[in-house]
Every structure is written in C-alpha cells, then in structure tokens.
Amino acid sequence: MRRLREWWIRASNLLRPRRPDSDLEQELRAHIELAAADGRVERGVASSMDALREQRGLPWIDDFVRDVRFGCRMLWRDRVVSVVVIVVLAVGIGASTAIYSLANAAVLRRDRPVDDRWVVIRAHLANRGPALTFFSVPELADAERATDVFESIGAITGTDFTLTDGDFPERVLGTYVTASMIPMLGIPPALGRTFRPDEDQPGGPHVVVISDRFWRDHLDADPNVLRRTIMLNHVEYAVIGVMPPYYDLWGGRLWVPMQLDRHDTDRRARRFWIAGTLRPGVTEEQANARLALIAAEMTREFAITQPEYAGMALRVWNVREAVIGGVRPAYVVLLVAVALLMLTACANVANLLLSRAVARQREMSVRVALGAGRGRLIRQMLVESCLLSIVGGIAGVALAIAALPLLVHLIPSEYLTADPELVRVDAQAIGVAAIVSIATGIAFGLVPSLRSARSSSAGALGQRSNTGSRSARSWQHALTIVQMALTVLVAIAAALTIEGYRAAERLSLGFNPDGIVSAYVSLPATTYASADRIASFYRVALADIASHAGVTGAAAITDRPLGYRSVDITTYEIRIPGHAVRDGAVAPAAAFRLVTPTYFAVAQTPIVDGRAFTDADGAGAPTVAIVNDAFVKRFLDGARGAGSQVVLGTRFGARNLAGTTTQPTTATIVGVVADSRQTRVIDDIVRPELFLPLAQHPADARNMALVVRTSLDEGAAARVIRAGVAHADPQQPMFEFDRMTDVVMRAFGARRLTIVLLFFFAVVSISVAAIGLYGVVSFGVQQRQQEIGVRMAIGASAPAIVRMVVVSGIRMALIGVLVGVVVGAATTRLMASQLTNVSATDPRVFAGASVLLLAIALAAAAIPARRAARVDPLAALRVDA
Amino acid sequence: MSNKAQAKADILQGTLDLMVLQTLATMGQQHGYAIAARLEQVSKGAIQLNMGTLYPALMRLEQRGLVRGQWGVTDNNRKARFYGLTAAGRRELEQEKHEWDRLAGIMDALLRGDA
Numbered sequence: 001m002r003r004l005r006e007w008w009i010r011a012s013n014l015l016r017p018r019r020p021d022s023d024l025e026q027e028l029r030a031h032i033e034l035a036a037a038d039g040r041v042e043r044g045v046a047s048s049m050d051a052l053r054e055q056r057g058l059p060w061i062d063d064f065v066r067d068v069r070f071g072c073r074m075l076w077r078d079r080v081v082s083v084v085v086i087v088v089l090a091v092g093i094g095a096s097t098a099i100y101s102l103a104n105a106a107v108l109r110r111d112r113p114v115d116d117r118w119v120v121i122r123a124h125l126a127n128r129g130p131a132l133t134f135f136s137v138p139e140l141a142d143a144e145r146a147t148d149v150f151e152s153i154g155a156i157t158g159t160d161f162t163l164t165d166g167d168f169p170e171r172v173l174g175t176y177v178t179a180s181m182i183p184m185l186g187i188p189p190a191l192g193r194t195f196r197p198d199e200d201q202p203g204g205p206h207v208v209v210i211s212d213r214f215w216r217d218h219l220d221a222d223p224n225v226l227r228r229t230i231m232l233n234h235v236e237y238a239v240i241g242v243m244p245p246y247y248d249l250w251g252g253r254l255w256v257p258m259q260l261d262r263h264d265t266d267r268r269a270r271r272f273w274i275a276g277t278l279r280p281g282v283t284e285e286q287a288n289a290r291l292a293l294i295a296a297e298m299t300r301e302f303a304i305t306q307p308e309y310a311g312m313a314l315r316v317w318n319v320r321e322a323v324i325g326g327v328r329p330a331y332v333v334l335l336v337a338v339a340l341l342m343l344t345a346c347a348n349v350a351n352l353l354l355s356r357a358v359a360r361q362r363e364m365s366v367r368v369a370l371g372a373g374r375g376r377l378i379r380q381m382l383v384e385s386c387l388l389s390i391v392g393g394i395a396g397v398a399l400a401i402a403a404l405p406l407l408v409h410l411i412p413s414e415y416l417t418a419d420p421e422l423v424r425v426d427a428q429a430i431g432v433a434a435i436v437s438i439a440t441g442i443a444f445g446l447v448p449s450l451r452s453a454r455s456s457s458a459g460a461l462g463q464r465s466n467t468g469s470r471s472a473r474s475w476q477h478a479l480t481i482v483q484m485a486l487t488v489l490v491a492i493a494a495a496l497t498i499e500g501y502r503a504a505e506r507l508s509l510g511f512n513p514d515g516i517v518s519a520y521v522s523l524p525a526t527t528y529a530s531a532d533r534i535a536s537f538y539r540v541a542l543a544d545i546a547s548h549a550g551v552t553g554a555a556a557i558t559d560r561p562l563g564y565r566s567v568d569i570t571t572y573e574i575r576i577p578g579h580a581v582r583d584g585a586v587a588p589a590a591a592f593r594l595v596t597p598t599y600f601a602v603a604q605t606p607i608v609d610g611r612a613f614t615d616a617d618g619a620g621a622p623t624v625a626i627v628n629d630a631f632v633k634r635f636l637d638g639a640r641g642a643g644s645q646v647v648l649g650t651r652f653g654a655r656n657l658a659g660t661t662t663q664p665t666t667a668t669i670v671g672v673v674a675d676s677r678q679t680r681v682i683d684d685i686v687r688p689e690l691f692l693p694l695a696q697h698p699a700d701a702r703n704m705a706l707v708v709r710t711s712l713d714e715g716a717a718a719r720v721i722r723a724g725v726a727h728a729d730p731q732q733p734m735f736e737f738d739r740m741t742d743v744v745m746r747a748f749g750a751r752r753l754t755i756v757l758l759f760f761f762a763v764v765s766i767s768v769a770a771i772g773l774y775g776v777v778s779f780g781v782q783q784r785q786q787e788i789g790v791r792m793a794i795g796a797s798a799p800a801i802v803r804m805v806v807v808s809g810i811r812m813a814l815i816g817v818l819v820g821v822v823v824g825a826a827t828t829r830l831m832a833s834q835l836t837n838v839s840a841t842d843p844r845v846f847a848g849a850s851v852l853l854l855a856i857a858l859a860a861a862a863i864p865a866r867r868a869a870r871v872d873p874l875a876a877l878r879v880d881a
Numbered sequence: 882m883s884n885k886a887q888a889k890a891d892i893l894q895g896t897l898d899l900m901v902l903q904t905l906a907t908m909g910q911q912h913g914y915a916i917a918a919r920l921e922q923v924s925k926g927a928i929q930l931n932m933g934t935l936y937p938a939l940m941r942l943e944q945r946g947l948v949r950g951q952w953g954v955t956d957n958n959r960k961a962r963f964y965g966l967t968a969a970g971r972r973e974l975e976q977e978k979h980e981w982d983r984l985a986g987i988m989d990a991l992l993r994g995d996a
Contacts, residue, residue, distance in 0.1 A: 024936075026960075028932055033959060034912070034914035034955070038918070044932055044933055050933075051933045052940060054937070056940065
C-alpha cells in the first residue's frame with residue numbers, strides 16, 4: 001500500500017515542475033561548505049546526485065523518455081528510410097481506415113437492434129422465376145399464426161404521397177405500415193409516439209409519423225410539431241411522432257397506418273409486403289420449416305380457388321441482407337485489396353527496419369560492450385519501430401479523414417446503403433488503425449531487434465560489421481518474396497476486375513444517353529380513374545414539352561432503361577401461333593413496356609426490322625406490338641419478326657402472382673428493335689421484351705417515365721418538363737429528374753469505383769514492392785561491397801557485376817511472382833461474383849501482371865546494380881579493413 | 882537489489898524518515914547539514930548520514946508532502962535549503978510515533994519473556 005502510494009507520488013511528480021539538477025547540486029555544495037566550516041570533509045557529490053535523480057522520478061519512465069529521444073535522433077539520422085517507412089505505413093493505414101469506415105457504414109454496421117432477426121416473407125411459386133413479395137389480408141392472417149417463430153409480424157408497403165401544403169405539389173416517399181411495424185424494430189421515436197392499434201383500423205384517424213429529415217426540411221424542426229398537421233393527397237394528417245435522425249424504414253420520409261380491413265377475404269388483393277422479427281434464437285431454417293407447414297395448409301385448403309398455391313414455398317429473407325447483399329461483394333473485394341496492401345506495406349516496413357538493423361549492428365555491438373542489457377537494446381529498437389508506426393498511423397488516419405469525403409462523393413447513393421453523413425472515420429476505425437499501427441511496430445520491430453540483439457551478444461565488435469549475417473539476409477529475401485507475391489495478387493485482382501468492366505462496357509447500351517433528360521410521373525388513381533383521362537394527360541404534356549425550342553423529342557415509357565422499376569415490371573404469358581416454344585417447364589413469358597410512338601426515335605434505339613409505332617396505332621386500330629432482338633432469338637427461332645403474331649395471355653406482376661386471365665389478345669408484331677440494357681445490373685442478360693403502344697393500353701400507364709431529348713442543360717430541361725406537365729395537370733408532381741448519362745454512370749458506378757480503387761491499390765502496391773526490392777538489392781550491394789571489390793580486382797567486368805546483382809534481385813522477384821500466380825489461380829475464383837464477363841483465371845491477365853512485375857523488379861534491381869559496377873575496388877577493399 | 886537487502890533498506894528508510902521528522906519537530910526549520918549534525922549528536926556518533934542517504938530522504942519526504950523546503954540564509958550568512966514540517970508531516974509524525982511505541986511495546990514484552 002505504502003509502496004503503491006509512493007509510486008503514485010513519484011508518477012505525479014513527473015507532471016509537476018521538478019527541481020533541476022543545478023538546484024540539487026547547489027544544495028549538496030552548501031552542505032559541503034557547512035561541513036567544511038565545522039572542519040569536516042564530505043565527498044560523493046556524483047553518487048548523491050545519482051541517488052537524488054533516482055528518487056526524483058520513475059527510472060523506467062526516465063529510461064523511456066531517453067529511449068524516445070534517442071530513437072527520434074536515430075530516425076532523424078536515417079531520415080530517408082524513416083520517411084519512406086512513414087509514407088508506406090500512412091498509405092497502408094490510411095487506405096485501410098478509409099475503406100474500413102466506408103464498409104462499416106455500408107455493410108458492417110447494424111443499424112437496428114433486430115437487424116439479424118428482421119425478415120420479409122417471399123413466395124416462391126412452382127413455375128415462376130423470381131420470388132414474389134406482395135400478399136393479401138387473408139395471407140397475412142395465415143402468416144400471423146406462426147407466433148412460435150415470429151416475435152412480431154406486420155404489413156408494410158411503400159407509396160408516393162403528394163404533399164399539397166406548399167406553393168406547388170411535391171412528391172414524398174411514404175410508407176404504409178401496420179401498428180406493429182415500427183415498434184418491432186426496437187427504435188423508439190425521438191418525439192411523440194408511434195401508432196396505437198386503434199388507429200390502425202379501417203376508418204381510423206389520419207395520423208402520420210415523420211422522419212427527422214422531413215421534420216427539418218418541411219417543418220423547420222418545429223419543437224411543437226406534434227400540434228401540427230400536414231396535407232397529403234389533399235387530406236389533413238395530424239403529426240403524432242418524429243423518428244430519430246438516420247432512421248430508415250423502407251426508404252420512406254413518413255409513415256402512415258395501413259388501416260387494413262381484417263375482414264377482407266380476397267386472397268388475390270395482394271397489396272403489401274409481410275415483414276416480421278424472428279424470435280431470438282430461431283434460425284431462418286426453422287422459420288422456413290414453420291412457413292412450409294402454413295403453405296401446405298394453404299395449398300390444401302384453397303386448392304380450387306387459388307391454383308397458384310400449388311407447390312408454393314414461403315421463405316424468410318433477411319431485410320438487411322436484401323439491402324446490402326448486392327453491394328457486399330464490391331466491399332469484400334475492396335477490403336481484401338486493402339488487407340493485401342497493408343500486408344505488402346508491413347512486409348516492406350519490416351524489410352527496411354531489418355536493413356537498418358543490419359547496418360546498425362556495429363552500434364549495437366558497441367552498446368553491448370559498454371554494458372547495455374539485451375532487454376534494453378530490444379526495448380530501444382521497439383521504441384524506434386513503434387515511433388515510426390505511430391507517426392505513420394497518425395498520418396494514415398489524417399489521410400483517411402481527408403480522403404473519405406472524396407470517396408463518398410464517388411460512390412453512387414444506391415451503393416452506399418447508408419446516409420453519407422454516417423460515413424466517417426469514427427472512434428472504432430481509429431481504434432482499428434491504432435491497433436494495426438502498434439501491432440505493426442511491435443511485430444516488425446521485434447524480428448530485427450531480436451536478431452541484432454542476439455548477434456550483438458556474440459561479441460561481434462571484432463567482426464566486420466557490414467557483411468550482414470546470413471540469417472538477416474534470408475529474412476530479407478523471404479520478406480521481399482512475400483511482398484512480390486502479394487503485389488502480384490493485387491495486380492491480378494485489379495486487372496481481372498478492370499477486364500470484366502471493359503467487357504461489360506463493350507456490350508452496347510442500345511440507346512444513346514447523351515442529351516436525354518428524364519423524370520417520372522405517377523398519376524393517382526383517384527384523379528385518373530378513366531383510361532381517356534390518362535391518355536390525354538400524356539398527349540397534352542408531351543406535345544407541350546416537344547413544342548419548346550431546344551427540345552427535339554419527348555416520349556413516355558413505362559420505365560426508362562436502367563431504371564429502378566425494371567426489376568419487377570409486368571409480364572405476359574405469350575404464345576406464338578405456329579411456334580411451340582416452351583421455356584423449360586414454364587410457359588414463355590415476356591416483360592412489357594408501354595411506349596409512345598416517338599420513344600425509339602427519342603432514345604435512338606435502332607429499329608432493325610419493320611416500323612415504329614405511329615399515331616395511327618390508337619384505341620380503335622388493330623392491336624400491335626414491337627419486340628426486341630432477344631424476343632426474336634428466343635421465341636421466333638430467329639425468323640423474321642415483323643409480321644408475326646403474338647398472343648398475349650395471362651398477365652403477371654409482382655402484386656399479381658395469381659395472374660389476371662383476360663380474353664387473350666392477339667397482337668401483330670410490326671417492328672423489331674435492338675436490345676437495350678434493361679436493368680441496372682450491369683451483367684444481366686437482356687430478356688425478351690414486348691413494347692406496346694400506350695394509346696392501346698392507357699389503363700396501365702399511371703406510372704411512366706418521360707424521356708426528353710434536348711440540347712438544354714438539366715435545369716432548363718427540368719423547367720420545360722415541369723411546365724409541360726403543369727399544362728396538362730397543375731396538381732401533378734414529378735420526381736427523379738435525371739440526365740440519362742448520370743443514370744448510366746450510376747448503374748455502372750459501383751463497378752467503376754471498385755476499379756478506380758483497385759487500380760489505385762495496384763499502383764501503390766507495385767510502387768511499394770518496387771521500393772522494397774530496390775532497398776533489399778541496394779543493401780545487398782552495400783554489404784557486398786568488399787566482395788564486389790575483390791571480384792573486380794581479380795578481373796570481373798562491370799557487366800558481369802551488373803548481371804550478378806540483377807540476377808540476385810530477379811531471382812527473388814521470380815519466386816515471388818510464381819508464388820503469387822499460384823495463390824492467385826487458387827483464389828481469384830472467390831471474386832467470381834465481380835467477374836461475369838471474364839474468366840477468373842484469364843491467362844492473359846496472369847501473364848500480363850507477371851511480366852509487369854518482373855519488368856519493374858528489373859528496373860528496381862538495375863539501379864543498385866549499376867552502382868555496384870561503379871565500385872572502386874581499392875576503396876571497397878579499404879572500407880572497414 | 883536482493884529481496885533481503887531491499888527489506889532492510891525499507892526498515893532503515895522508515896526509521897530514517899521518522900528520525901528526520903522528529904528532528905524537525907523539535908528544532909523547527911533546519912537545513913540538511915544541521916539535521917545530520919543533530920542526529921549524529923543525539924546518537925552520540927552512532928548515526929553518521931552521508932549526503933547520498935540524507936538528501937534523497939528529504940526529497941522523499943518533500944515528495945510525500947510531509948516537509949517543505951525553501952532556500953534561506955544561515956546565521957553565518959550562508960545560503961542553504963531549509964526544511965520545515967507541514968501539517969501533514971506533523972500528523973504523520975504523531976501517527977508514526979504511536980506506531981513505534983506500539984511496536985516497541987510488543988517487542989519489549991516479547992523479548993523480556995513476559996508473554
């Protein structure tokens with residue numbers, strides 16, 4: 001206890017101003033004088049001073065401070081090496097920290113306490129491709145019986161509201177939820193409350209819970225917001241709650257109770273998703289097994305009325321997984337790339353430190369001879385390497401903080417899956433960086449220091465110090481080889497990704513995005529009940545837009561190419577008279593889009609056969625269709641498309657899994673257009689597609705994209721489009737104005753980002769590896785100066801010396817490249833998800849990366865080799881002799 | 882330092898601290914030489930402190946806040962650092978004295994064979 005207190009006092013003395021040595025000495029001298037006056041002689045000023053100094057502070061802290069000071073001096077003496085090490089570490093740690101922060105925000109972090117258990121239910125039908133997600137009230141009731149696996153369950157669906165408070169109507173993304181939905185996610189509102197069950201009944205009150213952003217953007221963050229109302233679709237809603245910042249539920253800005261009529265027995269009225277939280281400990285397999293029982297009951301009970309239940313499987317799908325599943329591979333590739341970069345950097349740092357340790361062997365020997373303990377020497381070396389790594393780490397974190405906003409700016413929002421404000425270098429990332437730096441410092445300071453301390457204790461003073469020991473050399477060689485191998489891996493991964501992207505880019509878009517501005521409209525069913533009203537809206541709006549100067553054409557299409565609706569567009573089961581095509585066990589089907597006559601001209605999609613639609617293809621005229629190239633290849637055996645007949649049968653949609661069987665219509669194919677990329681999934685194959693004239697199917701045209709070819713800039717074009725729409729209906733909002741070039745950019749953006757970053761990593765890795773090889777070879781030259789001198793003295797020519805040195809460098813590079821290629825061949829298959837247009841073991845890529853690396857290795861070895869050839873034999877022999 | 886030597890030094894240190902504190906309590910503010918001289922005189926020459934023992938002890942006491950030192954001038958007009966007891970030092974002295982008495986009593990009883 002007493003000891004502890006004294007330590008505490010001593011430690012705290014470190015922080016107080018301490019009596020300087022001069023003061024202590026003065027006191028001792030005064031003592032001697034006083035003693036002399038008494039006729040005595042006192043001695044031992046020096047030893048007393050030592051004892052006083054000892055008493056004054058904690059010896060190990062003093063030692064540490066001395067080590068740090070000495071370390072700084074040493075690092076300054078070798079400042080070139082120090083700067084290289086710090087830069088290499090800063091780049092490695094900076095890149096890791098930035099990418100970690102990004103990945104943390106995008107795919108690693110759990111936003112909700114229930115993220116692991118939050119699922120939606122999907123129906124996998126026996127004979128239809130994609131899983132379906134919309135369900136009806138009776139089906140919700142069926143799912144709700146599974147209380148043994150679900151903790152809570154409810155319905156949710158996104159919708160557009162028109163905010164009619166302001167000067168002009170504005171579209172707001174909203175979400176209908178049952179009362180159970182918000183509470184099940186475990187995040188309480190920041191203000192007010194969420195819905196009570198009694199508010200979630202048919203005819204219940206008009207109440208709304210709003211997001212933090214809506215509160216700030218539209219209600220000026222009014223603290224008394226709970227007494228206010230907002231106008232949605234001309235109806236007054238009372239605000240009852242505000243969710244906390246960054247709260248995200250189905251991407252909506254506000255939430256409204258779904259007010260389902262629980263007495264509804266129509267199993268086909270599928271209007272919402274079913275989402276729930278699994279009970280803690282319940283696995284997805286268990287939930288699926290339970291749902292299988294329910295599906296079996298449903299099939300048994302409703303075999304006659306609901307034939308679509310036959311063979312149906314209900315399965316849960318983790319919501320978080322659904323959101324981030326698509327982008328995870330890109331982040332995994334990036335994280336692996338930074339890990340490789342970090343490893344390369346570490347190998348390099350170790351190598352440089354090892355080289356330096358060899359160079360300082362003599363200094364160490366002197367210190368051992370003067371009585372320094374082995375532990376003391378190791379500590380000294382560790383302090384130095386930790387100093388380096390800590391400075392490197394701090395520089396790296398600063399680099400990451402500076403680079404992250406740029407990085408975030410580069411990423412298309414749909415690939416971020418997190419609010420950009422949430423992407424930051426947080427304490428966790430800094431903690432990771434700190435651990436990495438200190439671990440690097442210790443790991444890569446320890447090896448050389450143990451080595452040199454061992455060899456020093458052998459009394460190496462007498463030896464020629466700069467020949468280096470065999471073990472140091474083999475360590476260095478091993479590290480260089482590892483570094484080369486890692487670099488080859490990064491180079492191969494980068495090259496493969498870039499190849500894949502270029503291959504995908506070579507596939508044609510099928511339309512010309514330059515000069516197209518597009519936006520969506522969503523006509524509400526309440527005001528657009530009749531087909532005529534819908535048709536006239538587009539007629540008036542498009543005519544007005546097209547009449548403006550600077551606009552060369554305006555058209556409408558169900559979804560623009562690469563648009564977000566393309567994934568669940570409605571399909572028709574089709575039959576081609578005279579062709580018995582079966583798509584596996586499934587009847588052939590094709591997605592359809594409505595277009596206005598000028599669409600293909602506006603998009604500049606080539607018509608390869610037949611004609612485009614005209615204004616004559618209207619309501620009374622014969623039913624016509626245009627198909628894409630993929631349709632002809634798949635269903636018409638490549639025969640001439642135009643002139644064929646197609647029978648449009650049952651219609652399916654994401655909300656219409658049973659399908660609507662109406663009287664089949666026969667349409668005449670009047671034209672064939674070139675394939676366009678449809679979805680924003682860059683590697684997706686182009687599916688068979690039908691285009692139908694809007695004028696013949698106006699009832700399906702409530703949600704359309706307006707596509708305008710113009711020479712105006714985006715802002716002016718948006719004003720023209722708004723004016724045209726307002727001309728047709730002043731109450732109708734528009735959303736998602738976009739230049740088509742931006743849409744294309746975003747669609748391919750994640751891939752592009754991966755490429756830019758991988759390319760960057762490859763360049764950095766290769767430079768780091770080149771520095772490493774250069775360092776080792778030049779060190780070898782320095783160490784072998786005498787040997788080289790002797791060789792030259794006995795007649796070796798300069799070219800022979802160059803050859804000898806270069807071969808020693810290239811040998812390491814060659815082994816490293818070989819190892820890298822072998823490991824690469826075994827592991828690149830893991831990135832197959834990123835590589836759909838290129839083979840994961842493309843020999844050209846492997847050969848290219850190897851040759852590049854060897855060429856750089858050659859250059860890195862050639863510089864010191866030339867220096868070696870210039871060695872003056874006499875001077876070399878005299879060195880250290 | 883071996884454990885045994887360390888233990889011995891600890892005892893000595895504790896005793897020395899107590900002696901210094903007591904000296905300052907009886908004599909008031911004193912410089913180091915005067916303390917050493919006084920101890921030598923009281924112990925009839927049995928305790929001769931060298932500088933390497935005395936001054937670290939004074940520094941230790943100062944670090945613990947038991948004494949406070951400041952530069953002053955002796956009767957003979959010489960500069961010296963004078964040490965005086967602080968309030969904490971006085972308390973510590975009382976406590977240590979009490980402890981010493983108790984220990985001495987126990988040792989006495991034990992060694993005289995009264996137990």
